[in-house]
Structure formats: structure tokens, C-alpha cells
Amino acid sequence: MTSVSPRVIALDGPSGSGKSTVARGLAIRLGWRYVDTGATYRAATLAVLRAGTDLDDDDKIAATVAAALIGLSTDPAAPAALLDGEDVSLLIRGPEVTAAVSAVSAVPAVRARLVELQRELAGPDGSVLEGRDIGTAVMPDAPVKVFLDAAVSVRASRRAGDADAGVASHSEGLVDRVTADLARRDRLDSSRTASPLLAAPDAVHVDSSALDAAAVIEHVLALARAAGIVS
Numbered sequence: 686m687t688s689v690s691p692r693v694i695a696l697d698g699p700s701g702s703g704k705s706t707v708a709r710g711l712a713i714r715l716g717w718r719y720v721d722t723g724a725t726y727r728a729a730t731l732a733v734l735r736a737g738t739d740l741d742d743d744d745k746i747a748a749t750v751a752a753a754l755i756g757l758s759t760d761p762a763a764p765a766a767l768l769d770g771e772d773v774s775l776l777i778r779g780p781e782v783t784a785a786v787s788a789v790s791a792v793p794a795v796r797a798r799l800v801e802l803q804r805e806l807a808g809p810d811g812s813v814l815e816g817r818d819i820g821t822a823v824m825p826d827a828p829v830k831v832f833l834d835a836a837v838s839v840r841a842s843r844r845a846g847d848a849d850a851g852v853a854s855h856s857e858g859l860v861d862r863v864t865a866d867l868a869r870r871d872r873l874d875s876s877r878t879a880s881p882l883l884a885a886p887d888a889v890h891v892d893s894s895a896l897d898a899a900a901v902i903e904h905v906l907a908l909a910r911a912a913g914i915v916s
Contacts, residue, residue, distance in 0.1 A: 691828065692717070692811035692914045694905065695819035698833035699871050699882060701840025706898045707833065708815035711905055712761035715813070715915060719761035720806045722816030722823065723786075725799045727777035728755045728768045730789040734781060740788045747794035755799070759806055761813075783866070787873035796822075811914070817874055820885035828912040831905055832884035835894040841867055 694717075696708050705721060712719035732753035738745045758765040765774045776782070789795060796818075803823050807814060814823060820830035835843075841864040874882040884890060889908060893901050909915045 691826075693807065693824050693827040693829070694813045694909060694914075695824045695827035695830045695885075695888075696813065696815040696833060696905070697817055697819050697821075697831070697882070697884065697888065699817075699840065699874070700867055701844045702833045702835045703843070703893045703898055703901060704815040704833055707893075707901045707905065708813045709761045709764065710898055710902045712813040714902065714906065715811055715909075717761075717811035717813055718759040718806070718808050719764060720757065720759055720803055720812055720814040721764060721766075722799070722803045722814060722819065724757055724764075724766040724774075724777060725755055725802060726790045726795075727782050727786055728766045728773055729753060729795060729799060730782050730786045731768055731773055731777050733789050734785060740785060743792045743794070746789055746792050747798075750789070750792075750795045750798055755802060757806055759808070759812070787870055791873070791878070793878070817882040820888050821883065825885070828914050829905070829909050830885050830888040831908065832888040832890050833901065834890065834892055836892075837864060837867060837871075839894045 694711060696704050698704050708721070709719050711717070729750045732755070733740070733746055733749050736749045738749045740746070754767075754769045756767040758767075765772050766777050767773065800823050803814065803816075807824070816823065820827060820832070841860050844863045844867065845860045871882070891901060891904060906915065
């Protein structure tokens with residue numbers, strides 16, 4: 686395993702649970718690196734789609750991802766996803782990538798390649814990593830592990846709000862579509878053979894349904910203080 690700092694906060698959970706907002710907020714507060722592992726899988730998926738690779742061919746998917754130059758900005762104030770030197774931060778959030786990312790992420794060779802990258806990105810100093818298998822696969826020795834969750838209705842509303850950015854309210858139809866997509870992704874991510882979405886046995890479960898990001902950040906900071914990795 687790549688050598689990384691023992692000052693690591695691992696934040697896992699399903700889509701819409703608030704991981705990104707909380708992880709970035711923690712990294713900013715602590716002056717640590719922020720690693721959005723999901724963005725690496727999305728960048729890999731974009732590479733696969735651009736190459737026209739068959740989503741049913743694991744070997745070709747693995748080869749495509751192995752040939753792609755994937756990177757992240759770990760500055761929590763200016764996060765970015767890079768593919769072959771191009772900033773693809775907006776492109777990887779599009780519906781085509783969202784629809785295909787679970788299939789690409791399920792390929793064991795892709796996960797092995799990107800887990801190695803994620804550990805490199807964590808670096809020698811403090812880092813906050815967010816994703817779906819940080820506490821179980823990427824950083825199993827992290828001193829602070831949190832599994833952040835929320836009711837599916839809350840997660841769907843949040844995601845619909847992201848999709849409807851800048852609009853005061855979103856349609857019931859949009860929320861229904863997002864709910865269905867979240868259920869699909871939860872099912873795929875939880876049932877895959879390689880590093881499925883699940884909480885590490887020693888992770889602290891936090892339900893963010895009725896909590897704002899600031900409250901969750903304070904709770905995780907308290908856990909980090911108790912673990913002795915922050916003062």
C-alpha cells in the first residue's frame with residue numbers, strides 16, 4: 686500500500702447522503718487534502734464512453750482505464766477532475782456518465798487501478814477521503830471512519846436540487862426520476878463483487894436526514910479529536 690499519513694478521515698455512504706459537502710467542509714476546516722474518489726470513477730467512465738468501449742466487456746474497460754491519465758485537484762476549495770490533462774469536472778456529472786459509472790466501477794481491475802491512485806492522492810499529510818469503500822478497501826486502517834446516510838426521500842430531494850441548480854423549486858417528476866436512479870445505483874453498488882457499498886465494522890453511522898452539513902462536520906470533528914488526529 687502507498688505510504689499515507691495516519692491522519693485520515695474516511696467518509697463513506699450512498700449518493701445524496703451529503704458526503705461531498707461534509708468532506709470538503711472538513712478538509713477546509715483542517716487544511717487537509719480532499720479526495721473525491723467517486724470523481725476518479727466518473728473520469729474513468731468518461732474515458733470508457735469516449736473510447737466507445739463496450740460496457741459489457743470488462744477486459745476492454747480495464748484496458749481503456751489503464752491507458753487513461755486520471756487525476757484530481759485535492760484542494761478542497763477548488764476540487765477538479767482531470768482526464769488526459771483536461772478539466773472534466775462538469776462533464777463527469779452528466780447523465781450519460783451517471784448512467785454508466787456503476788458498470789465501470791464494478792470491474793475489479795478498474796477498482797484496483799483507481800484505489801492505488803486514490804491512496805497516492807491522499808498524500809503524506811492529513812486527508813479526507815469520500816466514497817463508497819474508503820473504510821473497507823481504500824483506507825481500512827483510517828482512525829476515523831464514518832458511514833453517512835439519509836432517508837432515500839431526503840437524498841432524492843437533495844439530488845434533484847443539484848440537478849435543478851438555480852431554480853427555486855423542482856418538479857415532483859424530477860424527484861421521482863432521481864429516486865428511481867438512486868435506488869438503481871444503491872442496488873448496483875451494494876451488490877457488486879468488488880468492494881461493494883457497505884459500512885466498515887468499526888465505522889460510526891451518521892444519519893444526516895435531519896442534520897445540516899455544519900452539524901455533521903462538527904460531529905465528525907469530535908470523532909477526530911477523540912481519535913487524537915486533530916487538536
